[in-house]
Amino acid sequence: MVRKKKMTKKQKQQRIQVSVTAFLIALAFFIGLFFGDNPYDADYFTDKWQELTREWSTYLPRFEPESSSNGTIRFFDVGQGSSTLYQSEDGTNIVIDTGRYDDSDKRIVSYLDKYIGTGGKIDLLIFTHNDADHIGNGDLVLEYFQVDEVWMNGVDHTTRVYEKLLDAISESDANYYEPNAGETKDIGPFKIEVLNPQESNRTTDHNEESIMTRTTISGTSIMNSGDASSTVEKQIVKQYSNLKADVMLVGHHGSKDSNSTEWLSAVDPEVAIIQAGLNNSYGHPHEETLERINHQGISLYSTMDEGTVTVTVEEDGTFSVNKD
Template sequence: MTKKQKNRQMKVATLIFIILFSFTIGLFLGRNDRPVNYISEKINQFKEEWILVFQNHSTKTNNNNQSIVQNAQFHFLNVGQGSSTLLQSDDGTTILIDTGRYEDKDKKILTYLDRYIGTGGKIDLLIFTHNDSDHIGYGDLILQYYDVQEVWMNGYDSTSKIYERVLDAIGNSNTQYVEPKNGETHQVGPFYLEVLNPGTELRNNPNDDSIVTKVSFTNFSGLFSGDASSRVEKNIIKDGANLNADLLLMGHHGSETSTSKEWVEAINPEISVYSAGENKGYRHPGLETVDRLNKMNIPIYGTEKNGTITIKANKDGTFIVETEKEE
């Protein structure tokens, strides 16, 4: 639950306690000839009725929020040779997947977050797909500067100073820490998340232990796989999960070690995106990967040529693409 939901629940619980206390006093004063068991039964009955009222109110509120939300935005942030994706819905729900590269001296990710959610704004869920420096980059600053409700990590330890700073920031914050496993599902506002990797036993490979998720917003969905290799992709396919999605974030920045033919066919996306910098030494995206997607007539967008890429998804599954700069 968010802090706001917890505060609301606390207020309702306090109100119930006051009413129960008053009710009990009234019973003792007005019906002191009644046995103790009768009073206890009445209190339990009254408490159960109030719990049902509260649950029904919460369900109606959630359903109303779901029906109000019509649109969501998937921002692939231009953070250089790194990865960071911000998901937002009209009701203010925000999910941040990875936090870019620590070597970005301009700290562009903070500029983007200030623009999209406001300085010190709320992030409902922060996912670090894995602990490479180009994915956890300025995660420590984000945990310090923003109101992060929940953090996901894959449980694979690292000895890097960047990783240690992120762990310290988590420890010094009020965020909830989770290590999700494949087969789990989570609802965050109007976003529905299916965890496809890692399993209960880690592979002890920093890339292949990446948190892989399918994120759905009503009739639009996207696949996010961190730096997981084609080996992981094939294992996920064997598990039999429904991978069909409209959007594919190419694995490992479009590297030839990921985004296999079988993976793309299983997802059958309408659009693909890769996050990479202008440094050609990394050879991202891989020529074979690009050629594979071109042959399948899947449009490709990249942050190093298009800048920040925003996909605006509608409730009916239609979407439009906006780019920060032209090719």
């Protein structure tokens, strides 16, 4: 169990507002002294306060309340594949990847039936890249659920799984979009920051063009880097001064060719989750990756050992990790 406390943006804004209020009170007091009025006269103080607040309201910053909400992020056990569901208490649903194409149990559909409801709404469906262990069953998700928007990286593939997915997108009512690094999107209480692909440095490599996102709710952030290699990780570390995230989905199912020391240090998560299949043919997660994570002092969970891993975020910014 991991829990943390932090001052939320809302709390910081409230602290600023208190400071501004104190400043106005002091200003009213000294104006009263300057004009010779009795600063201790209640009626005078009330009149001056109303006058000042009317005048200063034009110049003071307007603080919008932070879009805070309880949230749940479920890293599904889909074997040697990847699929994650982000949910908030207001009903916002974001799905990143849809598991393996050859999953005979179609677990992703069962999971979404359970947590969203059959035929329910998915606000955003992100396919990090077009490998079959990430877009598998994507066509079924689009068929059985109401998907508002789909993100893909734009790198074409020749597989039948990819073709079926494109057909399903075309037949759906979902909007289609290819995001680039530097873009942000607010969906309900979630803020999504796109870190990759790099528009100025596009390739035809499916993994390197993975849509990498940092998603934040109530001050807690989750990093998903798809299957991008350490080469891309290091480029992004050089480009961005702040990559800190509280929770990280371990890149490329724990491959030694991802999850570089530089990346782990920059993201510096409290918790990391590996999505990999038991006794998979790739040997994921690789021992080198586990050693790097352990050296960094990161709490590690794995779907191959613990089933679906759930991160629950409270409105005050604390979070906890549970396993099925």
